[in-house]
Amino acid sequence: MxxxxxxxxxxxxxxxxxxxxxxxxxxxxxxxxxxxxxxxxxxxxxxxxxxxxxxxxxxxxxxxxxxxxxxxxxxxxxxxxxxxxxxxxxxxxxxxxxxxxxxxxxxxxxxxxxxxxxxxxxxxxxxxxxxxxxxxxxxxxxxxxxxxxxxxxxxxxxxxxxxxxxxxxxxxxxxxxxxxxxxxxxxxxxxxxxxxxxxxxxxxxxxxxxxxxxxxxxxxxxxKHLDGVCHVYIDRAADKVKAINIALNAKTHRYGTCNTMETLLVHNEQASAVLPDLAERYQASGVELRGCPETLKLLPLIKAADESDWSTEYLAPVLAIKVVSSLEQAIQHINQYGSHHTDAIVTESYTDARVFLRAVDSSSVIVNASTRFADGFEYGLGAEIGISTDKIHARxxxxxxxxxxxxxxxxxxxxxxx
Amino acid sequence: MxxxxxxxxxxxxxxxxxxxxxxxxxxxxxxxxxxxxxxxxxxxxxxxxxxxxxxxxxxxxxxxxxxxxxxxxxxxxxxxxxxxxxxxxxxxxxxxxxxxxxxxxxxxxxxxxxxxxxxxxxxxxxxxxxxxxxxxxxxxxxxxxxxxxxxxxxxxxxxxxxxxxxxxxxxxxxxxxxxxxxxxxxxxxxxxxxxxxxxxxxxxxxxxxxxxxxxxxxxxxxxKHLDGVCHVYIDRAADKVKAINIALNAKTHRYGTCNTMETLLVHNEQASAVLPDLAERYQASGVELRGCPETLKLLPLIKAADESDWSTEYLAPVLAIKVVSSLEQAIQHINQYGSHHTDAIVTESYTDARVFLRAVDSSSVIVNASTRFADGFEYGLGAEIGISTDKIHARxxxxxxxxxxxxxxxxxxxxxxx
Incomplete structure (x- = not known):
């Protein structure tokens, strides 16, 4: 045979x-x-x-x-x-x-x-x-x-x-x-x-x-499951403590998993309040940072991100950071460069949370929690055959x-x- | 361009x-x-x-x-x-x-x-x-x-x-x-x-x-929608009046639709009670009948069905008829020769209905009603883009x-x- x-x-x-x-x-x-x-x-x-x-x-x-x-x-x-x-x-x-x-x-x-x-x-x-x-x-x-x-x-x-x-x-x-x-x-x-x-x-x-x-x-x-280019977006109305905890957990809890954050988006009114603190803690964990021009103004010692960074799944202690000027810009970035896997917003704004939940086209959309929760056991499925990045049948x-x-x-x- | x-x-x-x-x-x-x-x-x-x-x-x-x-x-x-x-x-x-x-x-x-x-x-x-x-x-x-x-x-x-x-x-x-x-x-x-x-x-x-x-x-x-090779199975425990009404409606209500019955299965203990009556009424409607050897014993004047009849979607006034000796044989025939579209049992038996509902692998499985009901409007969907014969995503x-x-x-x- x-x-x-x-x-x-x-x-x-x-x-x-x-x-x-x-x-x-x-x-x-x-x-x-x-x-x-x-x-x-x-x-x-x-x-x-x-x-x-x-x-x-x-x-x-x-x-x-x-x-x-x-x-x-x-x-x-x-x-x-x-x-x-x-x-x-x-x-x-x-x-x-x-x-x-x-x-x-x-x-x-x-x-x-x-x-x-x-x-x-x-x-x-x-x-x-x-x-x-x-x-x-x-x-x-x-x-x-x-x-x-x-x-x-x-x-x-x-x-x-x-x-x-x-x-x-x-x-x-x-x-x-x-x-x-x-x-x-x-x-x-x-x-x-x-x-x-x-x-x-x-x-x-x-x-x-x-x-x-x-x-x-x-x-x-x-x-099937392809990429996990996941984002955390720190909104204008974010609570600083929650933002730092979530952004750290989403990146450093585990580097090689598909629901690990690969790009951090920060509203420009929050950038100076959170980025220096965050950068210090990331660097203490050995995470290499790559920033957009606005980020580099606040963190002049880190590497500049190039276009390919926004769509890269590092699966490694590397993080791209981009400053955005609005919720809409954050959503647009996520839908364009992300892999529609898992994306989170940190915000205290009812309206911003509602807009983000509806408009982000990803298999998991999260408010005020780490992207690392996107998992069959954490969601109560009891078991998981995989995570689908398709929309048809199972997502x-x-x-x-x-x-x-x-x-x-x-x-x-x-x-x-x- | x-x-x-x-x-x-x-x-x-x-x-x-x-x-x-x-x-x-x-x-x-x-x-x-x-x-x-x-x-x-x-x-x-x-x-x-x-x-x-x-x-x-x-x-x-x-x-x-x-x-x-x-x-x-x-x-x-x-x-x-x-x-x-x-x-x-x-x-x-x-x-x-x-x-x-x-x-x-x-x-x-x-x-x-x-x-x-x-x-x-x-x-x-x-x-x-x-x-x-x-x-x-x-x-x-x-x-x-x-x-x-x-x-x-x-x-x-x-x-x-x-x-x-x-x-x-x-x-x-x-x-x-x-x-x-x-x-x-x-x-x-x-x-x-x-x-x-x-x-x-x-x-x-x-x-x-x-x-x-x-x-x-x-x-x-x-x-997608491929074939509609639909069956009505008249069970050993069928009510004769319901059986005749459903078998006639499923074939003659419209000939060209995908949920029209193409093969009638009859339990051998019911065959002599229902087939001669049914045949007369089908023939009055101009339906050509094609039977298995057991059917031909009861309806000697009709054409013999060959192997290809069991899997043919006629979309026309033609009906294949097969006598079976058990519920299990009916289910096996439907799962093997049918197109997994819509199949019905006529029975007064609680147990036979329960077995049929579970074991028939079709997008619609029906007890004591015509296959013609398999339709988005009849099911209350309000509208229908089509009928899927796939199992993935939409069925x-x-x-x-x-x-x-x-x-x-x-x-x-x-x-x-x-």
Missing amino acids: NTQEYMIALGQQARQAASQMASADTGQKNRALLAMAAALDAARPRLEQANAEDMQAGRAKGLDAAMLDRLELTSARIDNMIEGLHQVAALADPIGGITGMNYRPSGIQVGKMRVPLGVIGIIYESRPNVTAEAASLCIKSGNATILRGGSEALKSNQAIAECIISGLREAGLPETAVQVVATTDREAVGQLISMPDYVDVIVPRGGKGLIERIAKDARVPVI GPVGLEGLTSEKYVVLGDGHVRQ | NTQEYMIALGQQARQAASQMASADTGQKNRALLAMAAALDAARPRLEQANAEDMQAGRAKGLDAAMLDRLELTSARIDNMIEGLHQVAALADPIGGITGMNYRPSGIQVGKMRVPLGVIGIIYESRPNVTAEAASLCIKSGNATILRGGSEALKSNQAIAECIISGLREAGLPETAVQVVATTDREAVGQLISMPDYVDVIVPRGGKGLIERIAKDARVPVI GPVGLEGLTSEKYVVLGDGHVRQ
Whole structure:
């Protein structure tokens, strides 16, 4: 069997499993998740062995330190996978819920029932714990899934997959509801994203390059995350203490996350009050500052920002700063240079807050809180398959509901159309 | 300016208009819709003249009678366009509505605000009244739109567009919020569906060939409708009178609509009770019947169905009939051969209804009512841009809400992430 035939076979099996998963009851799905958690716990030596082999091969292949770190399945990470499965089991089951069931003038009743999407293809890079995380969300939302992890994590992923399959088996669910692609042939990805008959949606997780490539070539819908060029705007009516706390937290809490602030916008009437203090504290944390001409007047020692800084996701201790002369200019800058991910205003003005909330076209729009809150757990989704920067289907942090759709249900009593 | 440059210019103008439309208030959007209605009423002679020119050119080009019928802008159709604009003005404005605003353990409040998608490209064939219909839905949902109608309706569409633009102008909204493509060059479609920077979603309306081609080539998401292979299943526990009424209505109320039944499934314990009566009444209406071997035993004079009949959308007075031996077999047939559009069960069994509702994977699943009810107006959406057979984003009849997305809104009081 060549790679194409192999992927089609996985697709056909997934499609079959999906219809069983759609009708699986909540207790059965939860039993599978808890059985997987128990299986992972029992398989620790096997998981560590498989991961050690991947790590060794990775070192031999010359993977860099960051990549090796992501690849490593420490005991704490196994704990986290197990804990994650328990958490997903504890979440409410979205499937089958009916909303808006109302009578129509014709006498029929019409509502909507939440249903799984069907088959979800997930493509990710080195971190093997994604295997358990992604599988658990797909199972709970009644979907079948085909998981394609990084080739460097193949042995770890397969050891985790064995635990997942034993959990499915124990709960009487189809073992093909979760399939880990067993080949490292890159053609497998091309095939996975080109089978609309067998795969309903693709969720790519990883670097921007991977995601752009997949979005460009896919023949099925893609739920994706591209850039996080996030802003904090310190409004004319900002409280100085809140402004400084939020601007510091949004940048320095973590540098490598997508909801980290990359550009700080400051109203010109606030600039002299907040920028010198802020600059001192950023520099104490080792953050490199790059300013617009107005900023440079107040902070003459920092680097000048150029046009490309306004649209750069640094993912590093670097911050661009721009002074603006109005709320409208701030909003315009955010909508033009930002990535429509997460943007915050700091203000005590009711009207400015209201205008900002309505006009900023981002998946999360925040008043008086740090951009770092843009996260499925902080938002109460209970779990997160990713953050979508698309507007279609799912926007912002994507939890179980993003892996579902709704169908209309109609109840009559022999009604016919007149 | 070549066609590509022209389409990019339309796209850039639409993108600019979209941000103004997103912030337009409800009253302003309604004033625009009512002003358009008044402008159409005042422009009747101009509309009729433009349409007469299209009709004449169409006849000269040898368009068939069905196409000429769709192209014609009768006085009653102008009345309908005007009435449609009043109806859309009367609908609730979905934009800006906030739901689920709850406090989180961190102290922030998180909810979701409904927002427009941005720029919607609509591609349709001969019917010029779609121009006003589609424009009105896009305006009310705060979107900008680029409309590409059939080349045979160009003059009619442009006359309607003049009325739309005068309505936008009167309400102080950007005139480029609705742009009708002024060239008949087919390259315009190819360009419209390949500009993710300027167009957020494409809604194609028309024949299956057109829609398949667009879905295949589009570089932006497509909300689409393919087949309507709809079923009525007469269950073992069906009431005979309801079964006959529903089966007749679902087939004979209209033959050419996507929610018309194309295959009738009958439980074998019901077949001898209902099929002879039904067959007589279908034949009295001129419906050609094609049966499975079991059906042929009861109705020996009808044609035998072959494998292709089970997946054919006749859009004509033809009906395929199959006898099944269980509810499960009916569900399996529907999920395998149907188009996941609209499927109904006739039953008095609580349990059978519950199983059918959950297991049938279609955009509308109906108990004891005709498939013909699957329609935005019957469902209370107030208006319909189309019926989606996709699962992603919008499924089933698509009203204003299908042209919107949601963004997260977060309210804090200086909160930072710990």
